[in-house]
Amino acid sequence: MQDLTTWTNAIRHDNLGQVLKSYWQLTKPRIIPLLLIETAASMWVAAHGQVDPFLLLITLLSGALAAASAQVINCIYDQDIDYDMERTRHRPMPSGRVQARDALLFAIVLAVLSFTLLTTFANLLSACLALSGIVVYVLVYTHWLKRSSSLNIVIGGAAGAIPPLVGWAAVTGSLSWAAWVIFAIVFVWTPPHFWGLAMVIRDDYAKVGIPMLPVVVGNEATAKQIWIYTLLLVPTTLLLVYPLGVAGALYGALALGLGSLFLKKAWQLLQTPEDLTRARSLFKFSIFYMMLLSASLVIDSLPITHQLIALGQAQINALATAFACL
Numbered sequence: 001m002q003d004l005t006t007w008t009n010a011i012r013h014d015n016l017g018q019v020l021k022s023y024w025q026l027t028k029p030r031i032i033p034l035l036l037i038e039t040a041a042s043m044w045v046a047a048h049g050q051v052d053p054f055l056l057l058i059t060l061l062s063g064a065l066a067a068a069s070a071q072v073i074n075c076i077y078d079q080d081i082d083y084d085m086e087r088t089r090h091r092p093m094p095s096g097r098v099q100a101r102d103a104l105l106f107a108i109v110l111a112v113l114s115f116t117l118l119t120t121f122a123n124l125l126s127a128c129l130a131l132s133g134i135v136v137y138v139l140v141y142t143h144w145l146k147r148s149s150s151l152n153i154v155i156g157g158a159a160g161a162i163p164p165l166v167g168w169a170a171v172t173g174s175l176s177w178a179a180w181v182i183f184a185i186v187f188v189w190t191p192p193h194f195w196g197l198a199m200v201i202r203d204d205y206a207k208v209g210i211p212m213l214p215v216v217v218g219n220e221a222t223a224k225q226i227w228i229y230t231l232l233l234v235p236t237t238l239l240l241v242y243p244l245g246v247a248g249a250l251y252g253a254l255a256l257g258l259g260s261l262f263l264k265k266a267w268q269l270l271q272t273p274e275d276l277t278r279a280r281s282l283f284k285f286s287i288f289y290m291m292l293l294s295a296s297l298v299i300d301s302l303p304i305t306h307q308l309i310a311l312g313q314a315q316i317n318a319l320a321t322a323f324a325c326l
């Protein structure tokens with residue numbers, strides 16, 4: 001009898017574990033950290049390097065909840081095509097592990113929690129922006145454009161650029177030019193990020209009739225578009241240094257260095273558009289690029305960085321004066 005109870009408990013435990021795992025997978029959790037890194041970077045710049053740790057925690061938590069909610073709705077909507085594609089077939093919806101009604105309820109709870117936390121502990125603007133991120137991703141990208149236009153990523157990609165606006169608004173209660181420039185950086189970064197991968201998994205998308213750019217125009221024309229967007233990306237990142245002046249020389253140097261590497265990858269792909277190793281490498285680099293660019297913004301905004309740079313400059317001036325006296 002004792003054995004039977006232990007066994008039943010073990011099964012219950014196991015089921016609960018499986019259920020939790022399925023709901024976790026519905027939120028596409030691997031993408032969320034980078035969305036939060038963008039949000040945090042924007043908060044640091046907005047707060048001139050001194051972010052209130054509680055506000056940071058609440059904003060990142062709410063941002064994660066909003067992004068998760070958006071992804072869950074996307075999983076419900078896309079379950080038919082997800083079933084037909086090898087890469088997505090084992091997701092919880094197409095494999096029947098979660099029912100659409102339960103998933104929808106889960107998404108609503110996540111969205112309500114996100115909105116409530118932001119309105120209570122940050123402000124209404126940041127809460128509305130997070131909600132607009134869900135709406136843009138679900139309605140504009142998933143419902144309207146994903147299945148109907150090769151511009152799906154260009155326009156729908158705006159959803160992924162909203163998290164920095166949420167972060168900025170949470171700190172300042174408004175949106176300045178700098179916030180829109182960070183939005184623009186992510187907006188311009190998204191097409192090269194995704195098209196690199198889309199070139200690799202083109203056949204999967206073609207099979208289910210999704211008009212991703214490489215399916216519609218082929219790899220050569222996609223590589224050209226990737227090159228153009230990467231060319232636009234580099235000067236966009238520098239707008240924070242000039243004319244806005246919200247980031248300094250350290251960020252400027254790192255943005256230029258990272259941008260040159262991105263351009264090199266995009267150029268190499270342009271030379272050999274059918275080389276899918278290069279396309280995959282560009283996709284992976286895009287993620288590394290966005291992480292480091294965001295980290296550069298944070299480091300550049302810290303008061304200690306400003307103090308160290310001022311100290312360095314004072315020493316260079318002192319040396320220059322000493323040499324002049326010799």
Ligand code: HEM
Pocket residue numbers: 030031032034035038087141153156157158159160161186190193194197287290
């Ligand atoms: C509409 C815009 C976007 C589209 C269509 C898109 C699409 C994709 C796809 C299909 C994957 C592969 C996921 C998988 O293998 O299951 C991926 C990976 C990834 N995306 Fe994007 N993405 C977009 C925007 C963004 C944004 C804005 C971010 C964050 C700033 C982001 C961060 C990532 C990360 C970190 C991964 C790698 C996840 C892993 O480790 O597998 N993406 N993206």
Ligand SMILES: CC(C)=CCC/C(C)=C/CC/C(C)=C/COP(=O)(O)OP(=O)(O)O
Pocket residue numbers: 031035066067068070071074078088129130131132133134137146159160161162163166
């Ligand atoms: C502020 C806020 C809530 C913003 C939401 C931003 C958000 C959820 C962006 C995600 C972008 C993304 C990874 C799309 C995947 O495309 P897909 O769904 O077509 O990929 P798939 O082919 O893997 O299903």
